[in-house]
Amino acid sequence: MGRMSSRGGYLTALTYGAVGATQAPDLMTYPPEGFTPAESRARIGHGDQRFETAVTQALTWQIQERSGIGVRVDQAPDDDEVRYNPVTFDEQGVPIKPASIGTPRVEQFSADGTPLVTAGTSAVLTMHAFGQTVHAPVRVVSIIDEADRKGFAYGTLEGHPLSGEESFVVERTADGSVWLQIRQFSQPASAKWRFVAPLLRRQQRVMAEQYLAALRGD
Template sequence: MSPRARTLRPLDEPEAARLRAAELTYVADRLGTTLDGEEPPPGYQRLRAARVVGHGRDHFEAAVAALDDWQVQRRSGAAVRADGGSLTVGTVAVVRLALPVVGFVGVDAPVRIVDVADEDDRRGFAYGTLPGHPEEGEESFVLSIADDGVVRFTVDAFSRPASRLARLGGPLTSTAQAIMTRRYLAALETP
């Protein structure tokens, strides 16, 4: 069972404009690398995990609706402030992560959506990190439905520390990422 979903709040326009104008903090040969399961750029650590979260077209569509409403992040215990109502390339957000290994300390993680998958049997998005994010890299959240109706959720990321806190965290930072990935995967499971 996932933690109670937090409320989605809008970004105020000055902050949204600042984030839309900011440069991504990582370099990739092609944005959306994680969305396509490609290898990360050199020097980045990859974290990829997948889980079956349900069965059937109805569950797939319900999971897509939840994904499109930032429910993965919100059900995982993160607070989200985002611009606009739809997840399209260019949408910016600040995901406030409650670090699971250090109690109630929260970290703001600004991101921009860099690619979207919108196919009949595969939907999702990838976001890249912006200045102020403790890591630099990209993360994708993809739902797929197989011919037999199995609905699979995949989280794929590459990252490296960007902040002093993340660098000092060393193995704790990797542990926190792994915990959040498990929470993300559990967020769309069938109850």
């Protein structure tokens, strides 16, 4: 599905407070109050080349697009507009620098010129669920850039059915195996969506399996 861009989500506030909590080591045991955590992990290949390819795929929205989700990336603001800088973490997932406003983003590209996801990127994800088309606005709140762990996390914006955060991290283990890990915490964003909370949870499980399958076998 082709990717489009528009202006829109850069100045919209996140709809939850625990920004960056998908990187907390104890997320599954102690999630943010009121939120339900989930974690999925699958082996997607082996070797350094597979790792680098999977990282590029993750950082160019291919996990979502290969799962049938449309991705519309909002255009970056002009230099004189407000910019969002997400919370910064150390290698143990401990926050070391709070989110802030003001410093320009540095845009990066893949080998074929496709823009990579960067901190502060906003997008609208479009999918078909519950017999309707659902639009889910998100913003990238952190970039994971370690030697053997790379990926990103996005948080929900107003209009998303859920409130919370989801991360997509490609990992390389000591034996050369390459894994995709997906972590999230969420709750229904409004009374309308709380009414169908069991359906939302089921849809999340389905999407997690599709995300993991999206990078298998390449």
